[in-house]
Amino acid sequence: MEIRRALDIVLNNTTVLEGEKVSLIESLNRVLAANISSKDDLPPFDKSSMDGYALKSSDTTDGLFRFKIVGSIRAGDFLDEEIKSGEAVKIMTGAAVPKGADAVIQIEKVKAEGNELRVFEKVCCGTNILKKGEEIKNGDMVFESGKFLRPSEVGMLASLGYGKVDCHKVPKIILISTGDELVDIDEKITRGKVRNCNEYALTALVKNLNGHVKSYGIIKDNRDEIFNAVKTAFEEGDIVISSGGVSVGDYDFIEEVLKKIGADIKFTSVEIKPGKPVTFATFKDKLFFGLPGNPLSVVNTFEVFVAPAIKKMMGRKDIITKEFPVILKDDFKSKGDRENYTYVNIKENGGNYYAYSMGSQSSNALFTLTQSNGIVIIKKGTKTVRAGETLNGKFIFK
């Protein structure tokens, strides 16, 4: 199956998770599930934006003016009396401007001695005053449902008094590593064995998307064990990811197990390199991704198929990482039988992006990935691309 069609199938079968109330700090990097409107005017009162003196601007024309200082207002305080012509009140940044005053002159621009203030310039009405409701009015819609919450939005919600926020739930991802060749990462590798690195790479990938992750660890290549693991995973998680076990080998039981559970298998192979033997199935509103066993294939298929599904479930709109033109600095090869995601280092220079070879593109070559920050895409049917040619590329882990 062609990559874009496979991705469409994945996304068409992915539903956005419902909302839940979370604390404001927990809402960071999540998506609003409801509109937010303001319950106050912001600022809630006419506010001084400077340390200075509040006065009537009409009292200042040209030349030198003397005012009587009748009081002082610090931030957090207010003055009940209205100020009269010829009077000034000392005021701190953020404090409420007293009734009668319509301007604040900065402390650096005046001379104060005892109760006398001397002003040397004309002040315009409104100077250094943030008007009540100038930023936001009571009842204004501030954020629409679907807004992704960054530090700035968290700060804004705090200023609006939202201690709890309605956000889309975060998907729970269950990891299953299959393969009798796998040993835990702190074990010695004996003949025929490899360490279970996919569990760690996948955990890190999910964490960076702000998803919840739980690993069932290594499951033996055995029908019943895999059946039990997948069945429990569908009960417990929103997305189940297996790695290993979806090739055509004699001991790959994933497809059989999915059928027995009653999952709806949507595809079992995609024209992508690395990562061809990738299975996607649904069971009720749960998703199953059967990724290959080789680490580069696992990361590649996660990025192309799983990451967009996780983002969509969270309510995010920026689901697909943008491609852009990349000029090759090295020659690259492909078999031409599938769309080839070639892992490279992309550098920007003078507004252009350039791709440098980082070595072996074997589906096993995790080391190449650690030296890369992006991919270039060699189209199906193309076997050789040369330095100087331009391909579409994108950054990884975005």
Added chain:
Amino acid sequence: MEIRRALDIVLNNTTVLEGEKVSLIESLNRVLAANISSKDDLPPFDKSSMDGYALKSSDTTDGLFRFKIVGSIRAGDFLDEEIKSGEAVKIMTGAAVPKGADAVIQIEKVKAEGNELRVFEKVCCGTNILKKGEEIKNGDMVFESGKFLRPSEVGMLASLGYGKVDCHKVPKIILISTGDELVDIDEKITRGKVRNCNEYALTALVKNLNGHVKSYGIIKDNRDEIFNAVKTAFEEGDIVISSGGVSVGDYDFIEEVLKKIGADIKFTSVEIKPGKPVTFATFKDKLFFGLPGNPLSVVNTFEVFVAPAIKKMMGRKDIITKEFPVILKDDFKSKGDRENYTYVNIKENGGNYYAYSMGSQSSNALFTLTQSNGIVIIKKGTKTVRAGETLNGKFIFK
């Protein structure tokens, strides 16, 4: 003080934190504090990259060949016997290639009936075999100290058997919000009061940099309370951030408190808008940032001065966010007295970046920030810039 000089002073006084052993999953988004070398060959044995049959390539020339299938090796297993001429062994992806074999032919390319295998093409030596140590040799340096650990690096470290990793410590940041005008975010705002949004914005900013954060909450504008808070914060944290209280108002005690504690005040004002009244001090190897009280000033000075210090402490090399040329789509104004960081929405189109006005640049205008994804920098001395002009800009929260 000029911005770049102020930033140099901050970074020259920031020391990279020492290393500590952390679990592999905790090492994500942290920086290696020691070199990592491989304790194994990877792959640890000659490994089949396909499901197929292992055989001697010299047994295949042109035409049709018959082999005797003498066994089967699944992933995780191995075969003790050496295979002889005319023999083939069924092998799964990832399994160890048996002695005597030097090629694997894919299962899709052969016919097997009972013990007889028919091969229809010549196979070259090494086909579909990943050689022992092909990716990494025992003793090879894999990552140098200073490497930032992404999901790919976490996967690689797992495959190398590193269950624990030596990473630079993550700084602990203490937040102090000063100001009698502040109320907690779930309180009603009465006359003269505002909600303490800076604590939440700063917490979110630190969390997104993977730093530890602890807030002391709202501290009253009172010498003794501020003194005690800052003193304790220096004992407990690596970086102390206060917001509010560094202007020239009568109730701004931060500078006085820093002197009493014996901190070394490096600067108290920077030619930056928003955010001029920013204080930086050191106390032993601890850093103190006194940020202004207005939310846009807080975020701006955090991004320009605090974020680089946090990144440096963690051992990161990518400390400064890169600037790039941005073409203005709207006119913008500045007072010209300081370098003006104007918050805008930057959109990419055809390889160029364009800046759109998002409204008020008042240091209070948190709402503008929530609509922005970047800044453009209007140089000191420039009062007006017009649509069509090009300025330097950058993305925020990177």
